Amino acid sequence: MVMRGMYKPVGLAALLLAATSLSAPATAWAADTVKVGVLQSLTGTMAISEVTVKNAEILAIEEINAGGGVLGKKIEPVVEDGASDPAIFAQKATKLVQDGGVVTVFGGWTSASRKAMLPVFQKLKSLLWYPVQFEGNECSPNIMYSGAQPNQQILPALQWAVEKGYKSYFLIGSDYVFPRTANLILKKHIDADKLKVAGEEYVPLGGTDFSAVIAKVQAAKPDIIFSTLNGDSNVSFFKQMAAAGLPSAKLPVMSFSIGEQEAVAMGPSLVEGSYAAWNYFQSLDGAANKKFVSAYQAKFGAGAAVTDPMVHGYVDVYAWKAAVEKAGSFDPEKVRAAAVALDYLDTAMGKVKFAANQSLVQTGYIGQLDPTGQFKIIWQSKGTIDPDPYDPLVFPGKKCPAS
Amino acid sequence: MTHWPLIAGQVFNGFSVASLYVLAALGLALSFGLMRVINMAHGEMLMLGGYLAYLTLQVVPGPLGILAAMPVAFLGAAAVGAVLETTLIKRLSARPLDTLLATWGVSLILQQAARNIFGAIGVDVRAPEWLNHAYTVPSGLLEGLTIPATRLFILAVAFAVMGALGLLLARTRIGLLVRAVNQDRGMAAAAGINVRAVDLSVFCLGTGIAGLAGVVLALLGPVTPNVGQSYVVPAFLVVVLGGLGSLKGTAIASLIVGLFSALVQILVDVSLAQVLLLLFVIGFIQFRPQGVVAVRSRALDA
Numbered sequence: 001m002v003m004r005g006m007y008k009p010v011g012l013a014a015l016l017l018a019a020t021s022l023s024a025p026a027t028a029w030a031a032d033t034v035k036v037g038v039l040q041s042l043t044g045t046m047a048i049s050e051v052t053v054k055n056a057e058i059l060a061i062e063e064i065n066a067g068g069g070v071l072g073k074k075i076e077p078v079v080e081d082g083a084s085d086p087a088i089f090a091q092k093a094t095k096l097v098q099d100g101g102v103v104t105v106f107g108g109w110t111s112a113s114r115k116a117m118l119p120v121f122q123k124l125k126s127l128l129w130y131p132v133q134f135e136g137n138e139c140s141p142n143i144m145y146s147g148a149q150p151n152q153q154i155l156p157a158l159q160w161a162v163e164k165g166y167k168s169y170f171l172i173g174s175d176y177v178f179p180r181t182a183n184l185i186l187k188k189h190i191d192a193d194k195l196k197v198a199g200e201e202y203v204p205l206g207g208t209d210f211s212a213v214i215a216k217v218q219a220a221k222p223d224i225i226f227s228t229l230n231g232d233s234n235v236s237f238f239k240q241m242a243a244a245g246l247p248s249a250k251l252p253v254m255s256f257s258i259g260e261q262e263a264v265a266m267g268p269s270l271v272e273g274s275y276a277a278w279n280y281f282q283s284l285d286g287a288a289n290k291k292f293v294s295a296y297q298a299k300f301g302a303g304a305a306v307t308d309p310m311v312h313g314y315v316d317v318y319a320w321k322a323a324v325e326k327a328g329s330f331d332p333e334k335v336r337a338a339a340v341a342l343d344y345l346d347t348a349m350g351k352v353k354f355a356a357n358q359s360l361v362q363t364g365y366i367g368q369l370d371p372t373g374q375f376k377i378i379w380q381s382k383g384t385i386d387p388d389p390y391d392p393l394v395f396p397g398k399k400c401p402a403s
Numbered sequence: 404m405t406h407w408p409l410i411a412g413q414v415f416n417g418f419s420v421a422s423l424y425v426l427a428a429l430g431l432a433l434s435f436g437l438m439r440v441i442n443m444a445h446g447e448m449l450m451l452g453g454y455l456a457y458l459t460l461q462v463v464p465g466p467l468g469i470l471a472a473m474p475v476a477f478l479g480a481a482a483v484g485a486v487l488e489t490t491l492i493k494r495l496s497a498r499p500l501d502t503l504l505a506t507w508g509v510s511l512i513l514q515q516a517a518r519n520i521f522g523a524i525g526v527d528v529r530a531p532e533w534l535n536h537a538y539t540v541p542s543g544l545l546e547g548l549t550i551p552a553t554r555l556f557i558l559a560v561a562f563a564v565m566g567a568l569g570l571l572l573a574r575t576r577i578g579l580l581v582r583a584v585n586q587d588r589g590m591a592a593a594a595g596i597n598v599r600a601v602d603l604s605v606f607c608l609g610t611g612i613a614g615l616a617g618v619v620l621a622l623l624g625p626v627t628p629n630v631g632q633s634y635v636v637p638a639f640l641v642v643v644l645g646g647l648g649s650l651k652g653t654a655i656a657s658l659i660v661g662l663f664s665a666l667v668q669i670l671v672d673v674s675l676a677q678v679l680l681l682l683f684v685i686g687f688i689q690f691r692p693q694g695v696v697a698v699r700s701r702a703l704d705a
Contacts, residue, residue, distance in 0.1 A: 045629070047523060048523045048524050175673075175674045201672050201673065202672050202673065202674050203672075203673045203674070204673065204674050204677060206633055207633075207673060208623070208624040208625075208633050208634070209420055209423075209664075209673070211413075211416035211419060211420060211554075211665065212413060212416060212664075212665055212668035212673065212676075213668075213673065215409055215412040215413055215416060216409070218408075218409075218412070218547065218549055219406075219408065219409045219547075232525070232624075232625040232627055232630070232633070235624065235625035235627075236623060236624045236625060239529075239530070239622065239623050239624065240551075240623050242530070242535060243530060243534070243535065243537065243551040243552070243553040243554065243622070243623065244537050244549055244551045245536060245537030245539065245549055245551065261524070262524075264524075265524035265525050265527075266525075266527065266625075267527030267529060269527075269529070270527070270529065
């Protein structure tokens with residue numbers, strides 16, 4: 001893993017940058033550069049995941065600069081630390097946009113961080129590019145949602161499971177908004193498909209004891225477990241499942257929060273054979289992906305794992321560039337209008353474009369973990385899936401506000 | 404009738420969780436009982452045990468690695484405890500609040516050290532093959548009841564540690580000295596007991612047990628820089644409920660907490676079970692502030 005010490009100077013530099021820009025008029029950027037904000041957690045519990053997203057965003061910015069920049073200007077990233085704390089995300093977003101003179105911000109991971117930043121971007125009429133899959137049920141004109149909506153990750157996983165013939169589903173999640181909403185959607189669709197929800201259990205974030213949950217799984221005898229557990233709880237869950245004689249080979253587990261990086265950290269043999277649903281896997285074919293993976297590994301280490309949110313962060317920067325060039329302006333409102341009018345972009349995750357509701361049109365994939373921590377892609381959606389922030393069964397009649 | 408396997412399973416799980424808690428809490432109870440030191444870095448001793456298990460498994464792979472890791476983690480954590488005691492806690496012994504703050508600082512330092520050395524995302528420690536199976540009741544009233552070998556192993560370790568500690572305190576000269584210092588520090592010192600040496604050895608014993616606990620916790624949980632934090636809160640809970648500093652109380656309180664949360668979880672989910680557990684402990688402390696087992700010590704009267 002990357003040494004954390006590295007980020008101290010970067011963070012300090014960012015702080016100094018922001019401090020100096022305080023004294024300058026907010027709108028005046030140097031003639032040949034344009035500032036963008038990169039706001040991820042570089043410290044705290046989310047740093048594990050978000051530092052690599054920051055790396056991918058910076059990589060894209062450097063590549064674009066090496067290719068001549070955007071509208072003749074070099075991009076100057078202003079990196080801020082959200083510190084795994086939604087309140088700090090909101091504070092740093094304000095600082096970046098209001099005082100730092102950035103034209104847009106790439107960042108956020110947890111839904112809590114996004115919800116905290118939303119009013120800031122709405123008030124300051126700026127634009128946030130959000131890279132992580134989430135629970136939907138939100139549609140702000142000031143956020144570009146590139147991570148999967150539930151109908152692009154969770155429902156494709158259900159569709160795959162139904163095609164495989166699984167009839168009885170056990171839902172396990174960490175206790176916060178994403179798993180609760182995801183499971184609400186899953187339950188409605190499982191019911192609508194005349195299948196069975198064998199059980200639904202929540203464990204506090206970071207919880208380590210799964211003895212009772214596993215006892216309930218054993219009593220309910222489901223065909224498959226859908227897991228929205230997040231973070232270290234996954235390690236405890238898989239270890240205790242194996243200890244109870246239920247490895248993935250015996251009772252399949254479909255996870256929505258385990259990517260290549262998490263698999264390596266947990267020990268690939270622990271999670272081998274379990275499934276995951278994403279819109280990108282490192283093992284995807286295609287020249288664009290090969291180029292991205294080798295560029296990332298050249299910069300951050302030969303063995304560095306590449307994950308779905310990282311690619312979304314990377315693609316966001318390129319989509320912003322394309323939108324800026326189409327609009328011929330850095331103005332957030334014009335960029336937003338241009339972004340949803342872009343044609344398909346050929347990216348590491350395949351062909352994607354932003355829909356009118358500012359979410360990404362993308363493909364859903366199911367992968368199965370092999371012993372090296374990579375996914376074997378075993379299923380993919382028929383073409384790209386249009387994003388739907390409001391599931392029709394759960395939020396009937398709810399629509400994105402016309403922007 | 405199909406509920407019997409679930410209920411029996413939860414009773415077993417209650418004992419299993421209790422064994423994890425008692426291992427996590429014993430060291431804390433020891434150092435508090437004797438020295439009135441609230442060691443906020445106790446969780447990091449558990450973490451240290453996990454990482455030492457990881458390192459031992461690199462050197463001694465194979466089925467016996469985990470057994471080799473236990474003495475290594477015990478000695479390693481005890482050594483770190485010795486350094487902590489002589490450099491810090493000894494010097495702050497008359498200032499409990501400062502000790503609290505200082506050991507909290509140590510806890511942060513150790514977490515960051517682990518992050519810098521091993522990376523933020525944790526390392527892989529797996530149960531050996533001979534533990535990686537479960538016993539299932541094939542038929543009868545408890546048909547389908549599964550008992551994981553790993554959990555049985557941890558229960559055995561917990562009993563062994565408690566037994567050894569009980570014998571040490573009740574039957575040996577060291578135990579006699581510890582009990583003497585615990586009852587009346589001033590009088591023990593006046594009688595010629597080297598109170599400092601007793602303090603040091605008890606603190607090392609406490610951190611050593613935490614290190615050993617870290618090894619077995621790694622069989623069921625993650626080994627990450629902040630793993631200690633997820634066990635230290637229940638450990639404190641158990642120590643408070645048990646009667647500050649009482650080893651017997653710690654064991655009984657672990658059992659109460661383990662069984663309570665396991666049995667409540669038959670009806671509610673984990674999140675609610677935690678809420679109910681905390682309410683139960685608060686209620687219990689209201690009626691019995693001295694905990695399950697009251698400790699008589701001059702140190703507590705002062």
